[in-house]
Amino acid sequence: MIKLLSVAILAGFCFASSWAIPPPWQYCWTDWYDIDDPMSKPGDFELLDDLRAKYPRKICWRPRKIEARTIDTHIPSFQTGDDFHIFSPSQGLVCINHDQTSGMCHDYEVRFWCPCRIHS
Numbered sequence: 001m002i003k004l005l006s007v008a009i010l011a012g013f014c015f016a017s018s019w020a021i022p023p024p025w026q027y028c029w030t031d032w033y034d035i036d037d038p039m040s041k042p043g044d045f046e047l048l049d050d051l052r053a054k055y056p057r058k059i060c061w062r063p064r065k066i067e068a069r070t071i072d073t074h075i076p077s078f079q080t081g082d083d084f085h086i087f088s089p090s091q092g093l094v095c096i097n098h099d100q101t102s103g104m105c106h107d108y109e110v111r112f113w114c115p116c117r118i119h120s
Protein backbone atom coordinates (compact mmCIF):
# COMPACT_ATOMS: atom_id res chain seq x y z
CA MET A 1 0.00 0.00 0.00
CA ILE A 2 2.78 2.43 0.90
CA LYS A 3 4.65 1.49 -2.23
CA LEU A 4 1.56 2.13 -4.36
CA LEU A 5 1.03 5.51 -2.65
CA SER A 6 4.66 6.46 -3.31
CA VAL A 7 4.31 5.64 -6.97
CA ALA A 8 1.10 7.69 -7.18
CA ILE A 9 2.76 10.70 -5.51
CA LEU A 10 5.81 10.44 -7.77
CA ALA A 11 3.62 10.17 -10.87
CA GLY A 12 1.60 13.18 -9.75
CA PHE A 13 4.76 15.21 -9.18
CA CYS A 14 6.15 14.32 -12.61
CA PHE A 15 2.85 15.14 -14.30
CA ALA A 16 2.56 18.49 -12.50
CA SER A 17 6.15 19.53 -13.18
CA SER A 18 5.98 18.63 -16.86
CA TRP A 19 2.91 20.81 -17.36
CA ALA A 20 3.99 23.72 -15.22
CA ILE A 21 4.62 26.95 -17.09
CA PRO A 22 8.03 28.33 -16.17
CA PRO A 23 8.20 31.87 -14.80
CA PRO A 24 9.25 34.52 -17.35
CA TRP A 25 12.85 34.67 -16.13
CA GLN A 26 13.32 31.02 -17.11
CA TYR A 27 12.72 31.73 -20.80
CA CYS A 28 15.47 32.15 -23.37
CA TRP A 29 15.69 32.98 -27.06
CA THR A 30 16.38 30.06 -29.37
CA ASP A 31 18.98 30.25 -32.10
CA TRP A 32 18.02 32.10 -35.29
CA TYR A 33 16.41 29.98 -38.01
CA ASP A 34 16.03 30.61 -41.73
CA ILE A 35 14.62 27.91 -44.03
CA ASP A 36 13.18 29.94 -46.89
CA ASP A 37 13.80 33.02 -48.96
CA PRO A 38 11.39 35.31 -50.81
CA MET A 39 12.72 34.27 -54.25
CA SER A 40 11.70 30.60 -53.87
CA LYS A 41 7.96 31.04 -53.15
CA PRO A 42 5.43 33.80 -53.26
CA GLY A 43 7.29 35.20 -50.25
CA ASP A 44 9.36 34.32 -47.21
CA PHE A 45 7.83 31.41 -45.27
CA GLU A 46 9.32 30.73 -41.84
CA LEU A 47 6.51 28.63 -40.41
CA LEU A 48 6.89 27.11 -36.97
CA ASP A 49 5.77 23.63 -38.05
CA ASP A 50 8.31 23.60 -40.89
CA LEU A 51 11.07 24.85 -38.60
CA ARG A 52 10.26 22.16 -36.05
CA ALA A 53 10.34 19.50 -38.79
CA LYS A 54 13.75 20.65 -39.97
CA TYR A 55 15.18 21.20 -36.46
CA PRO A 56 13.59 18.56 -34.20
CA ARG A 57 13.53 19.33 -30.48
CA LYS A 58 15.10 22.76 -31.01
CA ILE A 59 11.93 24.82 -30.60
CA CYS A 60 9.50 24.39 -27.73
CA TRP A 61 5.86 23.38 -28.11
CA ARG A 62 4.39 26.76 -27.25
CA PRO A 63 6.80 29.68 -27.79
CA ARG A 64 5.75 32.86 -25.98
CA LYS A 65 7.30 35.36 -28.42
CA ILE A 66 8.81 35.58 -31.87
CA GLU A 67 11.46 37.91 -33.23
CA ALA A 68 12.54 38.34 -36.83
CA ARG A 69 15.35 40.20 -38.54
CA THR A 70 16.80 40.36 -42.04
CA ILE A 71 19.41 37.68 -42.56
CA ASP A 72 22.02 39.92 -44.14
CA THR A 73 21.88 43.23 -42.28
CA HIS A 74 20.01 42.12 -39.12
CA ILE A 75 17.43 44.87 -39.39
CA PRO A 76 14.54 44.11 -36.98
CA SER A 77 11.35 43.14 -38.81
CA PHE A 78 9.39 46.08 -37.41
CA GLN A 79 11.86 48.51 -39.05
CA THR A 80 11.77 47.09 -42.59
CA GLY A 81 8.33 48.38 -43.52
CA ASP A 82 7.21 44.96 -44.73
CA ASP A 83 3.58 44.01 -44.14
CA PHE A 84 3.43 40.48 -42.66
CA HIS A 85 0.72 37.99 -43.54
CA ILE A 86 1.57 35.97 -40.40
CA PHE A 87 3.73 37.09 -37.49
CA SER A 88 2.94 34.95 -34.49
CA PRO A 89 4.80 32.87 -31.88
CA SER A 90 2.34 30.02 -32.47
CA GLN A 91 2.65 30.04 -36.27
CA GLY A 92 5.88 31.74 -37.27
CA LEU A 93 6.36 34.32 -40.02
CA VAL A 94 4.96 34.65 -43.51
CA CYS A 95 5.70 37.63 -45.73
CA ILE A 96 3.97 37.66 -49.13
CA ASN A 97 5.83 39.47 -51.92
CA HIS A 98 2.76 40.93 -53.62
CA ASP A 99 1.57 42.46 -50.32
CA GLN A 100 4.60 44.76 -50.33
CA THR A 101 4.78 48.11 -52.12
CA SER A 102 8.25 47.14 -53.31
CA GLY A 103 6.89 43.81 -54.65
CA MET A 104 9.43 41.81 -52.66
CA CYS A 105 9.84 40.83 -49.02
CA HIS A 106 13.13 40.97 -47.22
CA ASP A 107 14.68 37.62 -46.37
CA TYR A 108 14.07 37.00 -42.66
CA GLU A 109 15.37 34.71 -39.95
CA VAL A 110 13.33 34.08 -36.84
CA ARG A 111 13.82 33.03 -33.25
CA PHE A 112 11.45 32.08 -30.44
CA TRP A 113 11.10 32.73 -26.71
CA CYS A 114 11.01 29.30 -25.05
CA PRO A 115 11.65 27.72 -21.67
CA CYS A 116 15.45 27.61 -21.40
CA ARG A 117 15.63 23.89 -20.68
CA ILE A 118 14.04 22.94 -24.05
CA HIS A 119 16.94 24.04 -26.20
CA SER A 120 19.91 24.30 -23.87
Ligand SMILES: [Ca+2]
Pocket residue numbers: 034035036037038044045046107108109
Ligand atom coordinates in the same frame (compact mmCIF):
# COMPACT_ATOMS: atom_id res chain seq x y z
CA1 LIG B 1 14.00 33.58 -44.74
